[in-house]
Amino acid sequence: MTEKAEKQDGKTVSTRRQLLKQFGLGVAAAGVTPRLLGNARSATPPKKKRRKVKHRVLGKTGLRVSEIGFGGHSWSYKRVPDGKGGLRKPTIDEAVRMIAAGIEMGVNFFDSCTPLEESGTPGEALKKLGARDKVIVSIRVSHKMKGRKADKQEIYKWTEQRLKLWRTDYIDLCLLCNTENDTPQSGYWDMSYSTEALDKLKQQGKIRFTGFGCHFTPELFLESFEKFGDYFDVVSMPYNVRHRAAKKLLPAAKKKGLGVITIKPFARGALLKKLDLEGADAGLPRDMIAFVLEDKLVDICTCGVHTIEQVRENLSASWTKLSPSGRERLKKVAATPIDSREYAWLEQDWQCA
Ligand SMILES: NC(=O)c1ccc[n+]([C@@H]2O[C@H](COP(=O)([O-])OP(=O)(O)OC[C@H]3O[C@@H](n4cnc5c(N)ncnc54)[C@H](OP(=O)(O)O)[C@@H]3O)[C@@H](O)[C@H]2O)c1
Known part of the structure; x- marks a missing residue:
C-alpha cells in the first residue's frame, strides 16, 4: 500500500507511522496509541539547528577567535541575587553551566581582568569541563612602566598567579595593563622594559602572544601603536554605543597588524541601568554587542556576564542584524550620560565618534 493510499484509506495508521519515523521510535513502539505519540512529540521535539557564534582572525596572532568572548x-x-535579599558571586556550578553553554555556542575566548580582581572561577570551570586546550585564555598583568626594575618582577609575579588561577601551564595572550594609580606616575606608555620580561616568559613557554591595553586616553593608544605596535600582537580598548572613540583608533591598530579586543560594551552595566530590560528595552544588550561587531576592525567584543540568560542573549548578537527600530533605540542609549564616578574617564575621553 502506498503512503497516499494509507492516508486515504487509513488516516490514523499512516499518521502514526510517519510520527514513529520522525521520532525515531522502533518497531517495539508500533503498538503505542496516538495519545502516547502526542506525549512523545512534546517530550522529544525535533532538533533545531543551533546557531553558533562566528569567528574572526585575531590580527597577527593568526588565532581564530569567537567574535564574542567571556569577560x-x-x-x-557579587551581582547574583542570593535569595536572602543580598547578592553573591556566581558559584562554580553556575559558571560551569554558563561556560559550557558558551562553548557549545562557539565561544573560545576567555579574558581576565586587573590582577587584584581576578577570580579562579573560570579556570576551575574550564578544568571541570576538560576544555582548557579548546579555548584561548587571555590574561592582564600590571606593570608600572618607565623602566623601573620592579616592572619585570611584577609581570612574572602576576603571570605565575594567573597560571595557578587558570589551572594551566601556558597562557595564550598576556596583556600589559597598568592601574589608574600608576598612570599619572608613569606619565606615558613606556613598555620597553616590560617587553624584556614578556620575551623571557615566551622563551619559557609560559605565554604565547602579547598585547597591551587599559583605560587611558585615545591619544596615548595612538602613541603606543607607533612606539610598540610592531612588538605586540593585540590591543584592548573600550568600545560601546556611547563611547566610540575606538573607531578612530582601529585603522592605526590594524596598520600594525594588531588584533583588537574590545571591552565594556555596557560600561560594566552602567549603560543599562536606566532601562527596562524585561519590557520595552528587551534585547538591547544583544543589540549593543551587535553594534560593536558591525565594525569589522573589531576582532572580539568581550562582555561580563552573571547568568546563563545573559550568556544566551549576548551571544545571540553574533547573528543579529540591527533593525531600523533597533538603531533608534541605540541612539537613545548613546545619548544618555552615565553618572557613575567610576566611569568619568569613559565619559571624558571616549565619547567622540
Ligand atoms: N583594566 C582592564 O584590563 C579591563 C578593564 C575593563 C574591562 N576589561 C575586560 O573587559 C570585560 C568586559 O568589561 P566589563 O565586565 O567591565 O563590562 P561590560 O561587559 O560592559 O558589562 C558587564 C555587566 O553588564 C551586565 N550585563 C551583561 N549582559 C547583560 C544582559 N544581557 N542583560 C543585562 N545586563 C547584562 C552585567 O551586570 P549586572 O548583571 O550586574 O547588571 C555584567 O556584569 C571585563 O570583564 C574584562 O575581561 C578589562
Missing part, C-alpha cells in the same frame, strides 16, 4: 571581571562581583 573576566564579572566572576568576582
Whole structure:
C-alpha cells in the first residue's frame, strides 16, 4: 500500500507511522496509541539547528577567535541575587553551566581582568569541563612602566598567579595593563622594559602572544601603536554605543597588524541601568554587542556576564542584524550620560565618534 493510499484509506495508521519515523521510535513502539505519540512529540521535539557564534582572525596572532568572548571581571562581583535579599558571586556550578553553554555556542575566548580582581572561577570551570586546550585564555598583568626594575618582577609575579588561577601551564595572550594609580606616575606608555620580561616568559613557554591595553586616553593608544605596535600582537580598548572613540583608533591598530579586543560594551552595566530590560528595552544588550561587531576592525567584543540568560542573549548578537527600530533605540542609549564616578574617564575621553 502506498503512503497516499494509507492516508486515504487509513488516516490514523499512516499518521502514526510517519510520527514513529520522525521520532525515531522502533518497531517495539508500533503498538503505542496516538495519545502516547502526542506525549512523545512534546517530550522529544525535533532538533533545531543551533546557531553558533562566528569567528574572526585575531590580527597577527593568526588565532581564530569567537567574535564574542567571556569577560573576566564579572566572576568576582557579587551581582547574583542570593535569595536572602543580598547578592553573591556566581558559584562554580553556575559558571560551569554558563561556560559550557558558551562553548557549545562557539565561544573560545576567555579574558581576565586587573590582577587584584581576578577570580579562579573560570579556570576551575574550564578544568571541570576538560576544555582548557579548546579555548584561548587571555590574561592582564600590571606593570608600572618607565623602566623601573620592579616592572619585570611584577609581570612574572602576576603571570605565575594567573597560571595557578587558570589551572594551566601556558597562557595564550598576556596583556600589559597598568592601574589608574600608576598612570599619572608613569606619565606615558613606556613598555620597553616590560617587553624584556614578556620575551623571557615566551622563551619559557609560559605565554604565547602579547598585547597591551587599559583605560587611558585615545591619544596615548595612538602613541603606543607607533612606539610598540610592531612588538605586540593585540590591543584592548573600550568600545560601546556611547563611547566610540575606538573607531578612530582601529585603522592605526590594524596598520600594525594588531588584533583588537574590545571591552565594556555596557560600561560594566552602567549603560543599562536606566532601562527596562524585561519590557520595552528587551534585547538591547544583544543589540549593543551587535553594534560593536558591525565594525569589522573589531576582532572580539568581550562582555561580563552573571547568568546563563545573559550568556544566551549576548551571544545571540553574533547573528543579529540591527533593525531600523533597533538603531533608534541605540541612539537613545548613546545619548544618555552615565553618572557613575567610576566611569568619568569613559565619559571624558571616549565619547567622540
Ligand atoms: N583594566 C582592564 O584590563 C579591563 C578593564 C575593563 C574591562 N576589561 C575586560 O573587559 C570585560 C568586559 O568589561 P566589563 O565586565 O567591565 O563590562 P561590560 O561587559 O560592559 O558589562 C558587564 C555587566 O553588564 C551586565 N550585563 C551583561 N549582559 C547583560 C544582559 N544581557 N542583560 C543585562 N545586563 C547584562 C552585567 O551586570 P549586572 O548583571 O550586574 O547588571 C555584567 O556584569 C571585563 O570583564 C574584562 O575581561 C578589562
